[in-house]
Amino acid sequence: MDRLKVKIGDLELKNPVMTASGTFGYGTEYSDFMDLSRLGGIFVKGTTLEPRQGNDYPRMAETPSGMLNSVGLQNKGVHYFVSDIYPKIKEYDTHIIVNVSGSTIEDYIGCTEALVGLDKIPAIELNISCPNVKEGGMAFGTSCVSAAQVVKAVRKVYDKTLIVKLSPNVTDIAEIALAVEAEGADCVSLVNTFLGMAIDAEKRKPKLSTITGGLSGPCIKPIALRMVWQVYNAVKIPIIGMGGISNWKDAIEFILAGSHAIQVGTYNFINPSVSVEIVDGILNYLDRHNIDSISDLIGKLDY
Amino acid sequence: MDRLKVKIGDLELKNPVMTASGTFGYGTEYSDFMDLSRLGGIFVKGTTLEPRQGNDYPRMAETPSGMLNSVGLQNKGVHYFVSDIYPKIKEYDTHIIVNVSGSTIEDYIGCTEALVGLDKIPAIELNISCPNVKEGGMAFGTSCVSAAQVVKAVRKVYDKTLIVKLSPNVTDIAEIALAVEAEGADCVSLVNTFLGMAIDAEKRKPKLSTITGGLSGPCIKPIALRMVWQVYNAVKIPIIGMGGISNWKDAIEFILAGSHAIQVGTYNFINPSVSVEIVDGILNYLDRHNIDSISDLIGKLDY
């Protein structure tokens, strides 16, 4: 299985297939359906310094080949995570990465500080791109200046692998990637959800309690793939690509576009074992194409 | 049918259903399938000052609930339009609006000047958002300054209804809409296509000759709808909404989000008579909901 190994900062992944934050709970939700140890890593739920109730129901609307959500970072706070959840999941035979979210720079710092000491959390993913919270969230990820600020502040208190998750709701995502790279991010992950909206024509009301929400699923794949390719052509740090991945072919496409690793998000809901099927599919692809190692594919788009 | 009348600048539409530039040829392509006079208007092909060959084959890739194209504004130039095409289509019993595209401000001005004298072209749609040309095109539409510049220049030479078509590939579309409104645009139309990409995993090559292309179809609807709603909350001029509309329900959603009128694009390929079916569907909706006039629906989202 060494053929699938990839390295992201100090983080060695047994394979490039991971699961996306907010779509995979804490892993436990999926353990009946699959063998978690076959994953390269698990990005657990968006975690904030203080507990959050999230947004009101309804939080979901189905769309063509995708869905909108406005969960709004519901979670019990980082301290509950450390005391109650971490002990239950730290023995997983895969990497656990916490998605750190917040509304202010202080939130991000506080949350990160609570996590830095945890042995079995080798990396965090800084979520500066959540479209579903009133303050902060996506705003940080839509300007180079504010993105750089958060990363700079968190980098100071975090010496393990720092992944920064970018928002696709921007004119030039490569510019933002360059800004966070300059502040010492070890990796960028992209994309988070696209800000979208759904309306019930008969009731003349928005379908989400928050009016707008985040779009995910296969519908966004072409845009996400383009963004990965643009960022790949701009930065030197590794990229974790995601956005609509639902099978091994999609995963290969993201790797060819320049991703070191990928995350599967929404499609876990449709097929809870899709991520391990993707691991198998990638191996099979390497065999069929006589490729030694997955690293020989990263960014190897022929044009 | 007065219930469906809407006004955009000086332009009176018999109904709010029009067809999107680049997806409806010059109308003639559809005349076997439907009665063109039932449309509120037809936006003909992107037209440039000089003839353009467009991009190389392949120019298309199918995606989940949508497609990418990179036609690249293939057209015979505005002078050919004036001399050879206009005479054939000017007797249509619907409004013909020309989509004016270009690479430089001079191009836009030249193209507009060639059209301003045509009696039966009551409006132009300034395309500052085409992602498929190397220079200009989308670039104009992704910054407030350059968007304002083009509109200012064209406004000087065009005294009829000036519609400006916005790019969705921006951080804040409302800001761009405000900038073009300030320069005297009579209306904004949105959205053009999203910049996307598709890869053939087996061949390890991009599926488009141009690597990236414009994404359209139902997949983009949730994002387009959100953008219309944001622009509606920012500007005072009317909006023509589009992006993934494939039936009357979608059309009503765009109207509720703040569109005075809508355009149907990609879905014309799937069902060439969908636009007239949408006209019928809207009328039926007004009946069922006891609504006198379509104007009572514009922006009437209840939240």
Next chain:
Amino acid sequence: MKQQLDFIITSNKKLNKQTFLIKVTPKNAEPLPEMLPGQFVQVLVHDSSSIFLRRPLSINYYDKENNEIWLLIQNVGGGTNKITELKVGENLNLLFPLGNTFSMPDKNQTTLLIGGGVGTAPLLFLGKNLSDKGYTPEFLLGGRSALDISQLNDFEKLGLVYITTEDGSMGQKGLVTHHPALKEKQYDKIYTCGPKPMMIAIARYAADNNIDCEASLENHMPCGFGACLCCIENIKERGNICVCTEGPIFNTKELQWID
């Protein structure tokens, strides 16, 4: 333990214009695991442009002998339409069994199971379970007309059945909440599933009469197993919790329905 499994449709019967009874058995004849009344399955709608997410359906009945699950489905939209159009022999991919279950009554407690329309779906399985455990459940089934009363024979095998229809075409005319049984008899425990306004009216009746009452909720469920946090209900004291894992069955006391 939850699992994802391919099933084969062994029977698909149209019970009325909108309601279908579909029976499925594991494709490779795997023995079905333990399942509990109130639990549900998540059905994959294969390769549809409009239906992206799975659709939750209650386990209507678990037929041990034939290794079958029954699904009682009302065709209300794109997803249920696709599912009910499937033919015998076709595949159905399910995640199951999902969710919690109804709580069992105390010994000797009397129970009434109140279902409206297709809301009777989980009550057949619950009734069978209660009856197997020595209880004598009674049923109160309601619908707009006689056509909405499904599986009457099956219910009658398990206990006394009262019926109301809005147009009076079967049983008492009116709504379930107006059925005389609710006035004349005193039950210890009520289980209900059906349209939300009906369940709220029953929750109110139960509260007024100090009867323990459990209801099955139908929030939208993208995943069905606690991963997406989209199916939440705001529960007294506990705040937003997932209906798919902590429910779909709730004691109506906990819900913010009646105060």
Next chain:
Amino acid sequence: MKQQLDFIITSNKKLNKQTFLIKVTPKNAEPLPEMLPGQFVQVLVHDSSSIFLRRPLSINYYDKENNEIWLLIQNVGGGTNKITELKVGENLNLLFPLGNTFSMPDKNQTTLLIGGGVGTAPLLFLGKNLSDKGYTPEFLLGGRSALDISQLNDFEKLGLVYITTEDGSMGQKGLVTHHPALKEKQYDKIYTCGPKPMMIAIARYAADNNIDCEASLENHMPCGFGACLCCIENIKERGNICVCTEGPIFNTKELQWID
């Protein structure tokens, strides 16, 4: 005049592992309009998550008596898979007739129709037309093996048929371009449809031997009626033109294939 019409499948026969012959007739028995050999239909693949666009298929045969269109389809991917899975009695929505047609030979000219694999599809209709008009078309059909040679009986009714297969399981062993008929006989006009490398080889043979040659192109076609400008071919002198309206039939002289 082009139209959009609902058809009903009257027959769907699997000719070999990948090739299907589907016959359709208008749902409401509308009489079919005039159609010409080389023209094609755009097939709607209904409600699929992966197939968004219509799929172009040649008119394989126009059966006037039964008011039927025949489609010869090779299952090569998602769309053709969905279409070939359809059952008798199911609906098929078509845009048709689309595209141009083959040009007719001059009086007394000899013609050879060369098809590879499912590329024989438009040649049956063309052969019938030629034969109805008093020509005596000859056919050269190629495939990997005997299994790839479809509708042989139908072709034999229209004229002399030569066959080549790569594995020699039927007719001459080898490629169509190596068939002795091409050396021994001198045709005035060649029509061809099949895999691009085959058509290019034939175009070259025709050019070398000063034979008029027409080929049917299979560019990707989102619309099929000239609206999207995605199906272009770069044609000598004329530049990028739409294959769906100015083709799919081109004189190979015009194509940038061989110089």
